[in-house]
Amino acid sequence: MTTNDRKRGLSTRSVQGMKRAESGPAVEPIYQTSTFVFKDQQEMLDAVQGKSDKDVYTRWSNPTTTNAEKKISALENTEDTVVLSSGMAAISSTIYGLLKNGSRILACDSIYGGTLHLFQDILPRHGIEVTYHPLDGFADAVEDSYGSYDMCFFETPTNPVLGIIDIRRVADAARTGSMISVVDNTFASPINQRPYEMGIDIIIHSATKYLGGHSDIIAGTVSGNSEQIGKVRNTAKLLGGTVDPFASFLLERGIKTLAARMVWHNFNALFLADKLSSDSRISRVHYPGLPSHPGHSIARRQMTGYGGMLAIDLAANLETTKEFVDSLEIFLNAVSLGGVESLASIPVLTTHYGFSKGELESTGICESTVRMSVGIEDPEDLLFDVKQALEKSFGY
Ligand SMILES: Cc1ncc(COP(=O)(O)O)c(C=O)c1O
Known part of the structure; x- marks a missing residue:
C-alpha cells in the first residue's frame, strides 16, 4: 500500500485533498475568466457535448471552482460536489434540481430563517408543498411518513439553539420511504460530522461559514452521489447561482486550515x-x-x-x-x-x-x-x- 492508496485523514484532506500535486504551481491559480477559448469548432463542440472535460463558460464550470468541489467531496466523502454562490443558492438549486411541481417536503421547523422563508414564501408558489415538524420527534415523523413525501430536510445541530437530530435514523427511514434525505451540515462542518457516511443523500453547507472560515466570502455547497449532484448542477447552471472564481479560490484556501x-x-x-x-x-x-x-x-x-x-x-x-x-x-x-x-x-x-x-x-x-x-x-x-x-x- 502506498501513501496515495491509503484513506487520508481529515487534516491531510483539508490541506491537500485526495492527491498530491504532480507538477506546476503549489497553489492552483485563479481562473478569473468568464469564458474559455477553443482552437476550432470541433474542440468546442466536443466540450459542449460533454465528450471532453474542457471548461466552456464559467456559469457552467471553472477550474478554480472544480478544485474546491473536489476538496469538499474528499471531506464529506461523497462522489461529487457543486459549489454555488451562497448557501441559499445551494438549498434552492437542490430543491429545484431534485423536485418538481406537486412534490412534497417534510421539513424540521428548527432551520435557518432564510431557509424557512424560502420554504414558506417561494416553494408553494411553484407547487412544492412543505410540511413542518418540530425538532422533538422529527426522526419519528420521518419513520411514520412512509411514502408520503419526496424529500426530508433538516439541520443538525440546528440554528440557533443547537438541537440535535439522529442522522442515522432519518437516513434509514428516508431510504425505506423512498424519500431524498437532505441535511444542512453548516453548523457541524465535515470535520465534526459526515452525514453521507451515515446514509444521508444530500449534504448542504453555507460555505460562507466554517468552510470558508474567514468571513470574507459568500458561497454554498451541495454534495452527494454523482447522479443527484449532476441534476443539481444542471439546474444551478440555469438558475444562475454561479460562484465567482475568486470566491472559489478563497474557499479552497480557507479549507486548507x-x-x-x-x-x-x-x-x-x-x-x-x-x-x-x-x-x-x-x-x-x-x-x-x-x-x-x-x-x-x-x-x-x-x-x-x-x-x-x-x-x-x-x-x-x-x-x-x-x-x-x-x-x-x-x-x-x-x-x-x-x-x-x-x-x-x-x-x-x-x-x-x-x-x-x-x-x-x-x-x-x-x-x-x-x-x-x-x-x-x-x-x-x-x-x-x-x-x-x-x-x-x-x-x-
Ligand atoms: C445553517 C445555515 N444554512 C444556510 C444558510 C444560508 O447561507 P448563505 O448566507 O451563505 O446563503 C445560513 C446562513 O446563515 C445558515 O446559517
Missing part, C-alpha cells in the same frame, strides 16, 4: 459552555457537548467534535440582552458564523426577526437568547469578555 481551525472552535466553545453553565445570570446554555444537553448522547454518537456554535439564554429581558451584546469587546456584534473571529447576535432581532411568538417557542428561541459563534481567539480572553459584558448589563 479547516481541520486545524475546528480543533480550536470545538475547544473554545466547550470551554465557554462549561464555564457559563454555572453563572446565575444565564438561565440556559445550549451546547451539544454538555452532558445536560437533551441531544448529547446522539451528538456523541454522530459527531467527533461539538462545533464552535453555542447559544445562551440570559436570565433577563430583551433590553438587558441588547446591553449585554453591546457591551462585548471581543465578540463582534454581527450576524453570520463560522469565521475565525467570535461573533454574537440576538436571533429575535436578526435571523428570526418577525417570527410569531408561537414559531419562536416551537424553535426554542426566547427574547434573551444570544447566539455565539465562538472563534479561535484565546479561550480565557473570550470568557473574560462574556463575564465583563454580563457585569455591565446586569450591574453585578
Whole structure:
C-alpha cells in the first residue's frame, strides 16, 4: 500500500485533498475568466457535448471552482460536489434540481430563517408543498411518513439553539420511504460530522461559514452521489447561482486550515459552555457537548467534535440582552458564523426577526437568547469578555 492508496485523514484532506500535486504551481491559480477559448469548432463542440472535460463558460464550470468541489467531496466523502454562490443558492438549486411541481417536503421547523422563508414564501408558489415538524420527534415523523413525501430536510445541530437530530435514523427511514434525505451540515462542518457516511443523500453547507472560515466570502455547497449532484448542477447552471472564481479560490484556501481551525472552535466553545453553565445570570446554555444537553448522547454518537456554535439564554429581558451584546469587546456584534473571529447576535432581532411568538417557542428561541459563534481567539480572553459584558448589563 502506498501513501496515495491509503484513506487520508481529515487534516491531510483539508490541506491537500485526495492527491498530491504532480507538477506546476503549489497553489492552483485563479481562473478569473468568464469564458474559455477553443482552437476550432470541433474542440468546442466536443466540450459542449460533454465528450471532453474542457471548461466552456464559467456559469457552467471553472477550474478554480472544480478544485474546491473536489476538496469538499474528499471531506464529506461523497462522489461529487457543486459549489454555488451562497448557501441559499445551494438549498434552492437542490430543491429545484431534485423536485418538481406537486412534490412534497417534510421539513424540521428548527432551520435557518432564510431557509424557512424560502420554504414558506417561494416553494408553494411553484407547487412544492412543505410540511413542518418540530425538532422533538422529527426522526419519528420521518419513520411514520412512509411514502408520503419526496424529500426530508433538516439541520443538525440546528440554528440557533443547537438541537440535535439522529442522522442515522432519518437516513434509514428516508431510504425505506423512498424519500431524498437532505441535511444542512453548516453548523457541524465535515470535520465534526459526515452525514453521507451515515446514509444521508444530500449534504448542504453555507460555505460562507466554517468552510470558508474567514468571513470574507459568500458561497454554498451541495454534495452527494454523482447522479443527484449532476441534476443539481444542471439546474444551478440555469438558475444562475454561479460562484465567482475568486470566491472559489478563497474557499479552497480557507479549507486548507479547516481541520486545524475546528480543533480550536470545538475547544473554545466547550470551554465557554462549561464555564457559563454555572453563572446565575444565564438561565440556559445550549451546547451539544454538555452532558445536560437533551441531544448529547446522539451528538456523541454522530459527531467527533461539538462545533464552535453555542447559544445562551440570559436570565433577563430583551433590553438587558441588547446591553449585554453591546457591551462585548471581543465578540463582534454581527450576524453570520463560522469565521475565525467570535461573533454574537440576538436571533429575535436578526435571523428570526418577525417570527410569531408561537414559531419562536416551537424553535426554542426566547427574547434573551444570544447566539455565539465562538472563534479561535484565546479561550480565557473570550470568557473574560462574556463575564465583563454580563457585569455591565446586569450591574453585578
Ligand atoms: C445553517 C445555515 N444554512 C444556510 C444558510 C444560508 O447561507 P448563505 O448566507 O451563505 O446563503 C445560513 C446562513 O446563515 C445558515 O446559517
